[in-house]
Amino acid sequence: MAAGAYVEFAKRAFSREATYREEVFTHIGSVALRVYLFFALWSSLYAGSGAKEGFTLQDMITYATLGLVLGQLYGVNGAYVIREKIREGNIAIDLMRPISVPLYVFADTVGQTAFALLQMVPALLLAIGLLALNHAHISLPASPLDAAAFVTSVVLGFAVNFFLDLMMATITFWTMEIFGFQLMVQFITTLLSGQIIPLQFFPESVRQFALNSPFAAIASAPLSIYVGKYHSPELLGVLGLQALWAVIFAVGALLLWQVGERRVVVQGG
Amino acid sequence: MPYVRTYGAFWRLNFLTLAEYRANFFVWLVFTIVLHGSALTTIWLAMREFPIMNGWTWQQVAFLYSLYMLAHSLNNALFFTVGDVPWHIRDGTFDRIMVRPLNPLFQVLSQPGQNWPDDLALAIVVFSVAQALVHLVWTPATLFLLLGAMAGGALIDFAVQLAVATIAFWVIRLDTLRWVVMSLETDFTRYPLSIYNKLVRFTLSFVFPFAFMNYFPASTLLQKTAGAYGINPVLGWLTPIVGAVWFAGAYLFWRRGLNHYQGTGS
Numbered sequence: 001m002a003a004g005a006y007v008e009f010a011k012r013a014f015s016r017e018a019t020y021r022e023e024v025f026t027h028i029g030s031v032a033l034r035v036y037l038f039f040a041l042w043s044s045l046y047a048g049s050g051a052k053e054g055f056t057l058q059d060m061i062t063y064a065t066l067g068l069v070l071g072q073l074y075g076v077n078g079a080y081v082i083r084e085k086i087r088e089g090n091i092a093i094d095l096m097r098p099i100s101v102p103l104y105v106f107a108d109t110v111g112q113t114a115f116a117l118l119q120m121v122p123a124l125l126l127a128i129g130l131l132a133l134n135h136a137h138i139s140l141p142a143s144p145l146d147a148a149a150f151v152t153s154v155v156l157g158f159a160v161n162f163f164l165d166l167m168m169a170t171i172t173f174w175t176m177e178i179f180g181f182q183l184m185v186q187f188i189t190t191l192l193s194g195q196i197i198p199l200q201f202f203p204e205s206v207r208q209f210a211l212n213s214p215f216a217a218i219a220s221a222p223l224s225i226y227v228g229k230y231h232s233p234e235l236l237g238v239l240g241l242q243a244l245w246a247v248i249f250a251v252g253a254l255l256l257w258q259v260g261e262r263r264v265v266v267q268g269g
Numbered sequence: 270m271p272y273v274r275t276y277g278a279f280w281r282l283n284f285l286t287l288a289e290y291r292a293n294f295f296v297w298l299v300f301t302i303v304l305h306g307s308a309l310t311t312i313w314l315a316m317r318e319f320p321i322m323n324g325w326t327w328q329q330v331a332f333l334y335s336l337y338m339l340a341h342s343l344n345n346a347l348f349f350t351v352g353d354v355p356w357h358i359r360d361g362t363f364d365r366i367m368v369r370p371l372n373p374l375f376q377v378l379s380q381p382g383q384n385w386p387d388d389l390a391l392a393i394v395v396f397s398v399a400q401a402l403v404h405l406v407w408t409p410a411t412l413f414l415l416l417g418a419m420a421g422g423a424l425i426d427f428a429v430q431l432a433v434a435t436i437a438f439w440v441i442r443l444d445t446l447r448w449v450v451m452s453l454e455t456d457f458t459r460y461p462l463s464i465y466n467k468l469v470r471f472t473l474s475f476v477f478p479f480a481f482m483n484y485f486p487a488s489t490l491l492q493k494t495a496g497a498y499g500i501n502p503v504l505g506w507l508t509p510i511v512g513a514v515w516f517a518g519a520y521l522f523w524r525r526g527l528n529h530y531q532g533t534g535s
Contacts, residue, residue: 047323
């Protein structure tokens, strides 16, 4: 199957998402409202104190805002459609098609994420406006190198997050009721990825473990890079670890998928 | 009384369902624990490096959260299904409610849904721990204030949900509004009201008065009545009154919604 088909899937997903105009407002409002919430929270906590664990109030506002944006991008969860397909039995038809279902889901997720990214432009502008009203702003990366590393890191984080979602969705081959379980994993991921509270704020006994975990590869790594917490030699190590987790999760998810797929074929769907 | 009998039958069904789907109940219980556990962990992690937030310690912020849990879970146990009204209207099943000889709101509240009191049980556990963490002084007044905050808070929660659901009689798609209200309720009530600007404080006190669910009662109970962030201690006692007034307003609005629904015949 030509790669062109998957590009087409991604484009289709993008235009499909663009038809839900109501949701666009929800996403934009959701980010702007919570940017203000975190601004208020960190401002009152930092009142009268300097940097903590190397994070200044300015770093924190930037970190929290971008964390919310990443949360929206990762929240797409395109793999979730697999759960519906398995529940309704449509998966049998998809398996007969001359395409790879995981690749199709990947293309679809890329398309949806691209649209989510587009929505983040007005959301960020609104957030910047809200912050300006409160005499605050978001920092730019310290150097072009940091900026490039940040973009690379987001792509790797996206991959880790996608394959984690894919693994979760694949579990539906064995048990149908995963909605509650999936939400639980999502809460734990949000916490351990450092998307809201930087992992550098975790108690020292678990901090190093948290910073090296696959969850850190999802949000903590790109966000910490953006606010300049890693310098060039370290930077490569962080990106390398992210890439390693992405590969491990990809292999894990695809193996799990193959075992699950065989199950359907053997049972006759 | 047909109401008492119907409501009794409704709760009997709830408990029978619970007994039948025990595994499902267990999954949701674990889910509820993870949900509130991660919220409380976030508060603790944020405040670990900073001893104080506008005069509140992390134990006091956890106590604030536990008061919210008490009121919100009581609302969920009794009034959760009011959120289904837009669905009933969209699917046309609301007509079924209109032709039956019982109060429509009563019927909405006695529809089978997930009214399992597991949330309430967890709220009581979290509250018990939090009140010990802040060394709450127990007097008969403490107990009355708490009961008032819980019942009145549940009523505020219910009134707001009812008003938002009623809008569905005119506008079917209102996901954005629902989302904003939900965020104001669940995200903004986690921290002391004093950290927000005037507009947010006004909104949370007089438009969607969620601050009366936990912030004002908690401030009164923790004697935060003097200094820059102090409040008038009377405010903490007003929750049941605010709940009653907002519920009355929401109910009148609901009646207008019903009339409109019948009027257009849609």
